[in-house]
Amino acid sequence: xxxxxxxxxxxxxxxxxxxxxxxxxxxxxxxxxxxxxxxxxxxxxxxxxxxxxxxxxxxxxxxxxxxxxxxxxxxxxxxxxxxxxxxxxxxxxxxxxxxxxxxxxxxxxxxxxxxxxxxxxxxxxxxxxxxxxxxxxxxxxxxxxxxxxxxxxxxxxxxxxxxxxxxxxxxxxxxxxxxxxxxxxxxxxxxxxxxxxxxxxxxxxxxxxxxxxxxxxxxxxxxxxxxxxxxxxxxxxxxxxxxxxxxxxxxxxxxxxxxxxxxxxxxxxxxxxxxxxxxxxxxxxxxxxxxxxxxxxxxxxxxxxxxxxxxxxxxxxxxxxxxxxx
Amino acid sequence: xxxxxxxxxxxxxxxxxxxxxxxxxxxxxxxxxxxxxxxxxxxxxxxxxxxxxxxxxxxxxxxxxxxxxxxxxxxxxxxxxxxxxxxxxxxxxxxxxxxxxxxxxxxxxxxxxxxxxxxxxxxxxxxxxxxxxxxxxxxxxxxxxxxxxxxxxxxxxxxxxxxxxxxxxxxxxxxxxxxxxxxxxxxxxxxxxxxxxxxxxxxxxxxxxxxxxxxxxxxxxxxxxxxxxxxxxxxxxxxxxxxxxxxxxxxxxxxxxxxxxxxxxxxxxxxxxxxxxxxxxxxxxxxxxxxxxxxxxxxxxxxxxxxxxxxxxxxxxxxxxxxxxx
Amino acid sequence: xxxxxxxxxxxxxxxxxxxxxxxxxxxxxxxxxxxxxxxxxxxxxxxxxxxxxxxxxxxxxxxxxxxxxxxxxxxxxxxxxxxxxxxxxxxxxxxxxxxxxxxxxxxxxxxxxxxxxxxxxxxxxxxxxxxxxxxxxxxxxxxxxxxxxxxxxxxxxxxxxxxxxxxxxxxxxxxxxxxxxxxxxxxxxxxxxxxxxxxxxxxxxxxxxxxxxxxxxxxxxxxxxxxxxxxxxxxxxxxxxxxxxxxxxxxxxxxxxxxxxxxxxxxxxxxxxxxxxxxxxxxxxxxxxxxxxxxxxxxxxxxxxxxxxxxxxxxxxxxxxxxxxx
Numbered sequence: 001x002x003x004x005x006x007x008x009x010x011x012x013x014x015x016x017x018x019x020x021x022x023x024x025x026x027x028x029x030x031x032x033x034x035x036x037x038x039x040x041x042x043x044x045x046x047x048x049x050x051x052x053x054x055x056x057x058x059x060x061x062x063x064x065x066x067x068x069x070x071x072x073x074x075x076x077x078x079x080x081x082x083x084x085x086x087x088x089x090x091x092x093x094x095x096x097x098x099x100x101x102x103x104x105x106x107x108x109x110x111x112x113x114x115x116x117x118x119x120x121x122x123x124x125x126x127x128x129x130x131x132x133x134x135x136x137x138x139x140x141x142x143x144x145x146x147x148x149x150x151x152x153x154x155x156x157x158x159x160x161x162x163x164x165x166x167x168x169x170x171x172x173x174x175x176x177x178x179x180x181x182x183x184x185x186x187x188x189x190x191x192x193x194x195x196x197x198x199x200x201x202x203x204x205x206x207x208x209x210x211x212x213x214x215x216x217x218x219x220x221x222x223x224x225x226x227x228x229x230x231x232x233x234x235x236x237x238x239x240x241x242x243x244x245x246x247x248x249x250x251x252x253x254x255x256x257x258x259x260x261x262x263x264x265x266x267x268x269x270x271x272x273x274x275x276x277x278x279x280x281x282x283x284x285x286x287x288x289x290x291x292x293x294x295x296x297x298x299x300x301x302x303x304x305x306x307x308x309x310x311x312x313x314x315x316x317x318x319x320x321x322x323x324x325x326x
Numbered sequence: 327x328x329x330x331x332x333x334x335x336x337x338x339x340x341x342x343x344x345x346x347x348x349x350x351x352x353x354x355x356x357x358x359x360x361x362x363x364x365x366x367x368x369x370x371x372x373x374x375x376x377x378x379x380x381x382x383x384x385x386x387x388x389x390x391x392x393x394x395x396x397x398x399x400x401x402x403x404x405x406x407x408x409x410x411x412x413x414x415x416x417x418x419x420x421x422x423x424x425x426x427x428x429x430x431x432x433x434x435x436x437x438x439x440x441x442x443x444x445x446x447x448x449x450x451x452x453x454x455x456x457x458x459x460x461x462x463x464x465x466x467x468x469x470x471x472x473x474x475x476x477x478x479x480x481x482x483x484x485x486x487x488x489x490x491x492x493x494x495x496x497x498x499x500x501x502x503x504x505x506x507x508x509x510x511x512x513x514x515x516x517x518x519x520x521x522x523x524x525x526x527x528x529x530x531x532x533x534x535x536x537x538x539x540x541x542x543x544x545x546x547x548x549x550x551x552x553x554x555x556x557x558x559x560x561x562x563x564x565x566x567x568x569x570x571x572x573x574x575x576x577x578x579x580x581x582x583x584x585x586x587x588x589x590x591x592x593x594x595x596x597x598x599x600x601x602x603x604x605x606x607x608x609x610x611x612x613x614x615x616x617x618x619x620x621x622x623x624x625x626x627x628x629x630x631x632x633x634x635x636x637x638x639x640x641x642x643x644x645x646x647x648x649x650x651x652x
Numbered sequence: 653x654x655x656x657x658x659x660x661x662x663x664x665x666x667x668x669x670x671x672x673x674x675x676x677x678x679x680x681x682x683x684x685x686x687x688x689x690x691x692x693x694x695x696x697x698x699x700x701x702x703x704x705x706x707x708x709x710x711x712x713x714x715x716x717x718x719x720x721x722x723x724x725x726x727x728x729x730x731x732x733x734x735x736x737x738x739x740x741x742x743x744x745x746x747x748x749x750x751x752x753x754x755x756x757x758x759x760x761x762x763x764x765x766x767x768x769x770x771x772x773x774x775x776x777x778x779x780x781x782x783x784x785x786x787x788x789x790x791x792x793x794x795x796x797x798x799x800x801x802x803x804x805x806x807x808x809x810x811x812x813x814x815x816x817x818x819x820x821x822x823x824x825x826x827x828x829x830x831x832x833x834x835x836x837x838x839x840x841x842x843x844x845x846x847x848x849x850x851x852x853x854x855x856x857x858x859x860x861x862x863x864x865x866x867x868x869x870x871x872x873x874x875x876x877x878x879x880x881x882x883x884x885x886x887x888x889x890x891x892x893x894x895x896x897x898x899x900x901x902x903x904x905x906x907x908x909x910x911x912x913x914x915x916x917x918x919x920x921x922x923x924x925x926x927x928x929x930x931x932x933x934x935x936x937x938x939x940x941x942x943x944x945x946x947x948x949x950x951x952x953x954x955x956x957x958x959x960x961x962x963x964x965x966x967x968x969x970x971x972x973x974x975x976x977x978x
Contacts, residue, residue, distance in 0.1 A: 108508065109489045110455050110473025129762050130785060131801075133456060133474060147762025148785060148803055149457075151474055151492060163761045166803060166821055169492055169509050182760065183821050183838045184873075186509045186546040192567040198581055199563055200541050215852050220838040220875045221510075223546045223568040223586075237851055241844040242875040243897050243915075245569050245586045245604075255850055260875075260897045261915045261933075263569075263587045263604050265622065278897075278915050279933040279951070281587070281605040281623045296917065297933045297951035297965055299605070299623035313623055313639055313965060314651050325966050434834070435815045436781050436799025459782060459800060475783075477800055477818060495818055495835050512835045512872040518893040524907055525889055526830075526867050547836075549872045549894040549912075571895050571912045571930075589895075589913045589930050591948065607913075607931040607949045625931070625949035639949055639965055640977050 005137070005155035005172050006102040006207045011035045014067065017048065020100060021069075021093050023085055032066065037097050039229065040065070048097060051078065052090035069093045092195050095204035105205040108190045111135045111153035111171065117146070129166060147183065155209070156188070165220075172226045173210040180217040182242075187218070191225035191232075191248025191266060206248060208232060213254065219244060235272065247284070259296065271306065280315075295321070331463070331481035331498050332428040332533045337361045340393065343374065346426060347395075347419050349411055358392065363423050365555070366391070374423060377404065378416035395419045418521050421530035431531040434516045437461045437479035437497065443472070455492060473509065481535070482514070491546075498552045499536040506543040508568075513544070517551035517558075517574025517592060532574060534558060539580065545570060561598065579616065597632065606641075621647070657789070657807035657824050658754045658859045663687045666719065669700065672752060673721075673745050675737055684718065689749050691881070692717070700749060703730065704742035721745045744847050747856035757857040760842045763787045763805035763823065769798070781818060799835065807861070808840070817872075824878045825862040832869040834894075839870070843877035843884075843900025843918060858900060860884060865906065871896060887924065899936070911948065923958065932967075947973070 011033040018025060035046040040056055043049040043065035050069040051060045060068070060077040068075075068082050075084035087093040099106050114133040117123060122140050129148030138152045141159040146152070147166030155172045158164070162175055165183040173188040181187070190206035208227020212218065212234045219242035226232055227249040234240070235254035245263040246252070252264075253272030262276050265284035270276075274288060277296025282288065287303045294300060295311030295318060304310055309318040337359040344351060361372040366382055369375040369391035376395040377386045386394070386403040394401075394408050401410035413419040425432050440459040443449060448466050455474030464478045467485040472478070473492035481498045484490070488501055491509040499514040507513070516532035534553020538544065538560045545568035552558055553575040560566070561580035571589040572578070578590075579598030588602050591610035596602075600614060603622025608614065613629045620626060621637030621644060630636055635644040638651075663685040670677060687698040692708055695701040695717035702721040703712045712720070712729040720727075720734050727736035739745040751758050766785040769775060774792050781800030790804045793811040798804070799818030807824045810816070814827055817835040825840040833839070842858035860879020864870065864886045871894035878884055879901040886892070887906035897915040898904070904916075905924030914928050917936035922928075926940060929948025934940065939955045946952060947963030947970060956962055961970040 108491075109471050110492050110509075112453060112455070112471075114456070114474070116456070127764060129764070130766070130768070131457060131475070131783060145761050145764075148766070149475055149493075149783070149801055165760075166762050167493060167510075167801075167819060182841060183762075184510060184547075184819075184836060186568075189508060189546060192545065192565070192585060194565065196581070196583060197563075201543075201563060201565055217853075219844065220841060221547060221569075221836075221873060225568070237849075237853060239844070239846065239853055241897075241899075242838075242877070243569065243873075243895065245567075247567075247586065247604075255848070257848060259844060259917070260899065261587070261913070265585070265604050277935075278899075278917050279605075279931075283603075283622055296935055296953075301622075434817075435797050436818050436835075438779060438781070438797075440782070440800070442782070457783060457801070475801055475819075493819060493836075510836060510873075512894075515834060515872060518871065518891070518911060520891065522907070522909060523889075527869075527889060527891055547873060547895075551894070569895065571893075573893075573912065573930075587913070591911070591930050605931075609929075609948055627948075 004157075004174070005209055006105045008036060008101050009103060010101050011046075012100060014048075017067075017097055017100070018085070020096055021085070021087060023087060025083070025085060027083060034067065037094070037101055038065070040068075045081070048085075049082075050090055050094040052094075069097070089195070091204070092202060095195065095202065098205040098207065102205055102207050105207040106190075106203055108171075111151070113154055114151060135171070141177070153188075173212065173224075175212045176214045176216075178215045179212050181212075182218065182220045184221045185218055185223065187212075187222075187224045188226045189223070191228060193228050193248055193266065204228060208249065210234075213238070216240070219260070222246070241278070253290065277311075293318070330483075330500070331535055332431045334362060334427055335429060336427050337372075338426060340374075343393075343423055343426070344411070346422055347411070347413055349413060351409070351411060353409060360393065363420070363427055364391070366394075371407070374411075375408075376416055376420040378420075395423070415521075417530070418528060421521065421528065424531040424533065428531055428533050431533040432516075432529055434497075437477070439480055440477060461497070467503070479514075499538065499550075501538045502540045502542075504541045505538050507538075508544065508546040510547045511544055511549065513538075513548075513550045514552045515549070517554060519554050519574055519592065530554060534575065536560075539564070542566070545586070548572070567604070573610070585622065603637075619644070656809075656826070657861055658757045660688060660753055661755060662753050663698075664752060666700075669719075669749055669752070670737070672748055673737070673739060675739060677735070677737060679735060686719065689746070689753055690717070692720075697733070700737075701734075702742055702746040704746075721749070741847070743856070744854060747847065747854065750857040750859065754857055754859050757859040758842075758855055760823075763803070765806055766803060787823070793829070805840075825864065825876075827864045828866045828868075830867045831864050833864075834870065834872040836873045837870055837875065839864075839874075839876045840878045841875070843880060845880050845900055845918065856880060860901060862886075865890070868892070871912070874898070893930070905942065929963075945970070 014032045040059035040063040048067040049065035114135040117132040127145045133151040135154035138156045144162045146164045150168040153171035158175045159177045163180045171188040195202040208231045213236040215237040217239045222244040224246040225248040233251040238256040241260040247266040249267040252270040256274040258276045259278040261279045264282045268286045270288045271290035276294045280298040282300040289306035293309040298315040299313035300315045311318045312321040340358045366385035366389040374393040375391035440461045443458040453471045459477045461480035470488045472490045476494040479497035484501045485503045489506045493510045497514040521528040534557040539562040541563040543565045548570040550572040551574040559577040564582040567586040573592040575593040578596040582600040584602045585604040587605045590608045594612045596614045597616035602620045606624040608626040615632035619635040624641040625639035626641045637644045638647040666684045692711035692715040700719040701717035766787045769784040779797045785803045787806035790808045796814045798816045802820040805823035810827045811829045815832045823840040847854040860883040865888040867889040869891045874896040876898040877900040885903040890908040893912040899918040901919040904922040908926040910928045911930040913931045916934045920938045922940045923942035928946045932950040934952040941958035943959045945961040950967040951965035952967045963970045964973040
């Protein structure tokens, strides 16, 4: 979870973390410094990790983390070097610890740090409209344009030759060369991820960012949420039409074409050279292969292999769909 | 129709109302004052009411109103204390009278009364961004934030601890404690309600408001229309994702979760603890029970009882949907 | 292609055009002036035209153009007066030539020419909000209102009695009398039209405009793209609800009613007095007749004759749909 935008507020003492979780563990004799919270595979001995599903057993066996948030059932999978911290709800506890290390990643209130671009270092470098606002930790390359009323909130990198239209709000995003973003988009806000809870849902942190690769175009009124634990990525030369919603952690390959009002739910992975017709929807956590064509209005609820054309709700092979609907 | 936001311009003489409707009634000997237009059940003897469908016969029998807009066929259902005013189109006539009493409820032009928050009483109380505008009859509680370019047009109550993002436009709305509204939303505009008419559709008044209860979150680019004769209500701790459209008079229960690009048509009532997947649509005037789950992409065209999972277009029991679509 | 908004930069020498296309043609002895690029039917002897599909054979036979971009296979259809310029990809070449004649029609970067309405000739004529911006070549009729943060970019005509809400961005559009545009709309940007190309898609010019006829209403958060070679037209007294997307070249007849979140793909022609339910989608290049009703959520993938009610995905006769889905 090394992160270019969200500042790690650690290290914290393990005793601090346990107090936050309202957990007592007698085996802990020394009050270690914990430097970060990472997933099972990327943790080092200075980190705490989390293990909430059997699916990740093979990563759990080999984790290098010294501490792991987990359940009574799963804890036997951890190596001896990793002490299990048994909690009622692993994801809620992970959320609490991540919020401690990265407090900025939970709060998506408007950015109070912005100032007018006229008072910024970009005033002679960028072609800009009226009422453009720039937050902290923003960089902008050469030959860029930023339209009226657009707000680059904190943590934005814009490379060279980019055209940002008017009324856009961007934060926690990395926008590469030659990207065009039209108007009225919101890019980099947290995703729709939280733990449902009677009376008061609990938001979990989103420490991922949005990456828009070279030569992309993003249509008017689109929303692209940043990732929770990984990034949301739009591949090179992929074009999005108007009013599209891309949820957190989604990754779209290069040279893809996505028509108006499409929605892609969280954590789905879309291949290269994929074409998606207007108003199609793709459920979360799916894998859509390369060179796939998805007909307009389709509802995709299963993975789709490479080189396939589908249509329908639920989406099926397009020949079958057309035969059944002559 | 007592109303916290729309000012009643009455009373009006009954002769004024009849002239407006181009109706003559010889039975009226005295020129009464009429104080309000209300529905059959809540009218008093000082009010005018309307009766346009047999469905409301039981209310019509007992109305206390002294006058009632109705048809030749229906008028016999009214009590003797209530004089029928027979018109060609009851709803059009109701619309005309309501517009007279509540002229502000028809006109949704931009609010010319706003001033910069810097010149308002809120300047030391609220944390606010650049270019924030505040209309007449706005109140804001403690510990609130209002982002850049957001406009609180006339008739808005915001309670405590609310976070309003940037580029929002809000009017005729009551926003309770701890609500978050992200960016680019339009809340409280009139609904898509009018009488179709060749050459020039006739808008009817919207004297309802939008009520967003405690702890709700409203995603980016969403639109929530105010009600026509009743309010549009989002229940406590209900979370809406991005690009959602909630039409006029819709009521959503507490603890519900509604994913991106969902649309709910006018006057539908959604229960508590309901989950609606992305891009699902719900037709108007339906009742969706408590603890209902609606799969992404579904098109709901019938009522759904409590504790039911549905999917498909038209939506059916989810087991049936999945069995038919293996 | 005479055009009220996009200025023709011609004439150009035929030698200039051939150089741009990297084509050599020995038959051309004299370096003619070419005044415009037009379609087969409307070209004159001073113009260049294009012919890319057998469908247009009957127009090709009779074209008056002196030069025609076409293929080896098709060139024999041209009259002797028209010299074939054989190219690899007719549409890409047409795009290149059109971009030369109409360079403004490719570039949809934000409009740098705008100034505050306070400094414009409209300041005493129009009722306007805060931060309203006006570009070059804009005209506004009497009794109009323009809301906060709205931007009339270059090439906009607004006739009389129009109400434009807040946060709108409009360019290349002709808005007739008594039109209401609510908030957060983007009207007149180029459509989602380009030649897919590995690494770098090639945008083609959009020299059409958006025409919104008298008495229309456009809901919040809608996008209406301008046409590529023809105009996008919303007919008289047609009402659009919120979050609607109208793609390039679409034409909608008068007195139609289109509910929230509907999407209409490029070049489809919708008749008069058509009603479209919420979230319905209409594929590109279709013809929808007069007096058609399309149920909410429908996906229309075929033409629909006059006086028909359809529903479903794909949309079929509504009786059939309801019988199959009892």
